[in-house]
Amino acid sequence: MSGAQGKKGRVLIVGAGISGLTAATALGRQGWQVDVIERKSSIDDSGGVGLTLIGNAMRALDVIGVAHKCVEAGVPADFLNIMRADGTLLMENPVPRIGGSEWPGGTGIRRAAFHAILLEAAGNVISSLRCGETATRWSEERGQVLVTFSTGYSAAYDLMIAADGLNSSTRAELMPDIKPNPSGQACWRVPVPRPPGIDRTHLFFGGKHGAVGVCPISDDLAYMYIVQAYDGGRQDPTRLHEIFADEVEGYGGLIAELVKHVTDPTQVNFSPLPAMIVPKPWGKGRVVLIGDAAHANPPVLAQGAAMGIEDAIVLAEEISATPGDIPDALNRFVERRYDRARRVVEASWQLARAEVEHRKDVDIHAIMRETAMQLAAPM
Template sequence: MSTPRTVLVIGGGAAGNAVAVLLRRAGVAVDLIEAEDDWNATAGSGITLQGNALRVLRELGVWDRVRESGFAFGSVGITAPDGTVLHEQRDIRTGGGDLPATVGMRRPRLQRVLIDAVRASGATVRLGTRAESLEQDSDGVSVRFSDGTGGRYDLVVAADGLGSATRAAIGITDKPEPTGMAIWRVAVPRPAGVVRTDLAYGGPAYIAGYCPTSDTTLYAYVVEANRDRACLPPASYADEMRRLARAYGGFWPEITAHITDPAEVNYTWFDRMLVEGSWHRGRVVLVGDAAHCCPPTLAQGAALSLEDAWVLAQMLSGAGPWDDALLQAYYERRIARVRPVVEASVQIGQWQLDGVRDADVPGLMARTMTMLRELP
């Protein structure tokens, strides 16, 4: 019996968890390390999962749990700041006709579903652990961990997010750059009438929106120009978000009444990054936010990360060598799909920053989402 190939996955977010599950299914021996002791099990408010993300989650075998845990819907409402509905747009089913167009979900709940899938896969998991050094040769990668132990792997998958230490360690100098926007997010009880995402443009913020995440919850968000975070002490977060949200009507007064605990409010700048040329150096390869990120104007961040994991696992599951040609082919397959999404996501935000009133936002969104209906 031949010895199974071995992979180290660095990072236990959506991309890392997904690639671990898929590689284990293919018979690869997988170690997953995550820097956080709690495996990020409580972080975040909500997430919007469009059909192409759901397609990968179904491939992972967790779609039934996602469907039970989230809130499915098929349209987005465009409203005036006072809550008047101006237009309802049907969402494109990017995952195919047998999946909902969109599912809103509590981010910690999605993480728990993926954690359980990794545990069930038989992958070895080490929490509170970092890769301190990577030494490569033509046959593999020797890794020294933060607890003083070491390991030897045929391949290392870097899924350690936007600020990826692994990306820098292998000599890729790309870093995320701010786009000029920032977002306030909070999870609150769902008003009974909220059955889809609604987006209000104008008012004191660029966008005020919300997404139902279960029968009883939703997450709300307000997008504004980014501010100096040093001038925003965390204790002020609820007050700041509530001040912006008060200007909006419709369901917003009910939502705003629950924005009281600053610990429940998250403030984040929008960033962009797209690593060009290749996503690997030797036998270390990037997936997800370690390779690309974009503003959530198209809600495609998690979907693209999950697709990366799916495509890479497919390519690694064959009998051929894990060599430079294979990893370059992975990049070329993904960059053609990721680049237009990153560029469109940034463009939509830039139009708002520049005050362009006749921008073809619906057209750009429709063209991009139609492309995503194709298999990655």
């Protein structure tokens, strides 16, 4: 960790996930003294498997100097294969380079590898990262946030950033009535060996689920996923591998081949998919929400992580532009981010409900095309 005192002020970040580490790095590089706390006892990838970083995410990550590392660690692609449920190829679909010509349309990457890249970048510029610690209470006095931690220690900050995820305790304290809404969908994810020659995502349509896919994320690893309608029922954790196999029964090609590797229930991740957009101003006073704490959406547009990364970069830009007037900087931040995040949440929700309700009147391709055009614009 860097021991240098920030020239611009002191910032606390609650949460060491994707949004929190990106914000920590961006602010540290801008000369702020940054402390990060994480409620878990260690910094990890939250048990995730993999994700796809679309071009706008790469454009934002380039600001903190890690985009090229992500491309090198992952599997970049400018196409995805649209498959029939029986495993035959329907079409090769281009993935537009919405982040600019330098960045691939999409890059599949292991969550653990991505988290390690962000952690290394943050570690080079922040003051401290403390695990197993939470902010138990805070108040504002004379232009500072006075924070008391679960360890009993107290400190004063110019800004407190809540990047503590979908179930944010900070949001619950500030806005107890704002909670994620179920989208009516859930997602299964499980790691599998990467088949030889698979250099892009294969997305299967026409079966019993909205989407079934295989995404390569490293030289030797891919992950299978299912996005399906979900009524809120529980899954038996000891049978997740068996239930997953049942869900993809009838699919051919890669799916039938790879499901044979799904034998361990502890490797299967099942999670309901929520949707949420917190109303402006995304916080109170000198406490601001970013990432999943402020907005969440089903993964159909592959924008969950990207929106949090963009939040972090824009927030660092705005408060660094006027470090002596953080309240005004926070207003500018929310004005820049709110409509962009809202459009992604609403488009994702519309696509999720269309699948759940078997809507035939929703132009899925038009929604995805329009959203991509909007995200190609600067943050």
